Amino acid sequence: xxxxxxxxxxxxxxxxxxxxxxxxxxxxxxxxxxxxxxxxxxxxxxxxxxxxxxxxxxxxxxxxxxxx
Numbered sequence: 001x002x003x004x005x006x007x008x009x010x011x012x013x014x015x016x017x018x019x020x021x022x023x024x025x026x027x028x029x030x031x032x033x034x035x036x037x038x039x040x041x042x043x044x045x046x047x048x049x050x051x052x053x054x055x056x057x058x059x060x061x062x063x064x065x066x067x068x
Contacts, residue, residue, distance in 0.1 A: 012042045019049050 016034075020026040030049075034042055 008039055009042060012039070012046055015046055016042075016049070019046075 016030055017027065020030060030045070034045060037045075
């Protein structure tokens with residue numbers, strides 16, 4: 001069964017998708033880091049994304065790359 005996000009997450013989710021510009025890897029990174037987190041964590045992540053677009057994604061990719 002597919003999980004359906006709570007209605008309160010819908011606007012945040014759409015805004016994150018918009019900031020990721022549909023890039024699948026960016027969406028995967030953000031999805032894995034926000035899955036199961038509170039709405040407060042989602043808002044904080046979105047605020048950071050707006051201030052420093054791409055920085056958290058780049059850091060996560062670097063960690064993954066360094067682990068190879």
